[in-house]
Amino acid sequence: MPRDNIGVVFGSKATLVIDAGITPSVGRIIQGKVRELTDRAIHFLVNTTYHGDHTFGNAAFAPDVHIVSSRLNAVSMVDLEKEKRTRSRNMYGDRALEEVTEWRKPDLIFEHFMAIDLGGGTVQLWQFGPGNGPGDTIVYVPSARAAWTGNFLGHRGVAPMLLDGAPRPYIGSLMRMKDTLDELTTIIPGHGPIDHGAAPIDWLVAYLENLDAEVRAGYLAGLPLEDVLAKRQAPSPPPIAGMPAEARAGLQRLNRAMDRLNVLATYREFEHAGTEMRTFDRELGVRCGEDRCA
Numbered sequence: 001m002p003r004d005n006i007g008v009v010f011g012s013k014a015t016l017v018i019d020a021g022i023t024p025s026v027g028r029i030i031q032g033k034v035r036e037l038t039d040r041a042i043h044f045l046v047n048t049t050y051h052g053d054h055t056f057g058n059a060a061f062a063p064d065v066h067i068v069s070s071r072l073n074a075v076s077m078v079d080l081e082k083e084k085r086t087r088s089r090n091m092y093g094d095r096a097l098e099e100v101t102e103w104r105k106p107d108l109i110f111e112h113f114m115a116i117d118l119g120g121g122t123v124q125l126w127q128f129g130p131g132n133g134p135g136d137t138i139v140y141v142p143s144a145r146a147a148w149t150g151n152f153l154g155h156r157g158v159a160p161m162l163l164d165g166a167p168r169p170y171i172g173s174l175m176r177m178k179d180t181l182d183e184l185t186t187i188i189p190g191h192g193p194i195d196h197g198a199a200p201i202d203w204l205v206a207y208l209e210n211l212d213a214e215v216r217a218g219y220l221a222g223l224p225l226e227d228v229l230a231k232r233q234a235p236s237p238p239p240i241a242g243m244p245a246e247a248r249a250g251l252q253r254l255n256r257a258m259d260r261l262n263v264l265a266t267y268r269e270f271e272h273a274g275t276e277m278r279t280f281d282r283e284l285g286v287r288c289g290e291d292r293c294a
Contacts, residue, residue, distance in 0.1 A: 002053040002090050005188050007148045008034050009141055011118020014043035018139050018148045020057030023099050027057025044068055044116055046125060047106060048137045048150025048190055050076035052087040058104035069106040070127040072135025077105045129173035130164040146186035154189040156203035157238025159258035166269035167208035174205050193240055207235060215266040225267050234259040
């Protein structure tokens with residue numbers, strides 16, 4: 001069963017939870033853990049993405065708990081059975097998704113920014129543009145200089161998954177995040193280890209720029225997808241202290257799988273752009289090199 005990094009933020013008046021897990025049972029476990037930490041009621045539950053492993057647990061929260069997310073996440077929560085089929089690929093035979101009969105959707109929706117006052121402290125919600133999905137929601141706590149980034153941003157060295165188009169729009173979203181949250185020190189991704197500072201953003205931007213350049217060059221040279229994949233080298237896993245060799249090897253396999261998916265997604269975007277992209281690159285021949293733009 002997929003494991004998410006769940007967050008909780010306390011105020012003097014209310015509690016906010018970040019993501020709800022993959023089933024109502026997981027959602028109830030999360031609420032039990034929160035009750036061990038505070039007696040302040042949960043008033044808000046933020047979904048960082050529409051994906052079922054972060055949202056199927058919404059149904060376990062009381063009706064008076066506001067589910068909060070970006071508009072683009074909310075409008076993506078439309079086909080429960082399709083999303084269950086997608087998530088079932090990572091369940092390894094576990095039949096827990098049979099419990100999911102309702103996809104409770106956000107009732108508080110924002111476009112680009114929302115602030116929530118919990119009493120004595122404010123939580124900021126941001127949507128910087130396309131990334132892993134169309135509506136990735138970042139939960140930022142200014143007093144802690146910490147952000148829960150969902151699937152939008154992970155630990156440096158861990159390959160992302162492109163689900164919403166080519167690398168360039170994703171890079172723009174990341175740069176808006178970096179410029180806006182310029183005091184950010186702690187990053188808690190939706191999965192995997194915590195990271196710090198701007199280094200994870202810089203690493204992901206560099207990865208996406210390299211992905212874009214390599215796939216673009218192969219496509220414009222007329223190489224088939226199989227040849228572009230054959231030439232591609234996946235990123236190495238991050239040097240995380242204490243990580244066992246077996247776990248590192250598993251992470252390298254994951255990186256290879258994610259990178260192949262990203263090459264495929266990028267190549268397909270270039271195919272979709274077709275003639276317009278080739279014409280654009282010919283006009284920029286001085287910059288891109290006549291040998292691959294001709």
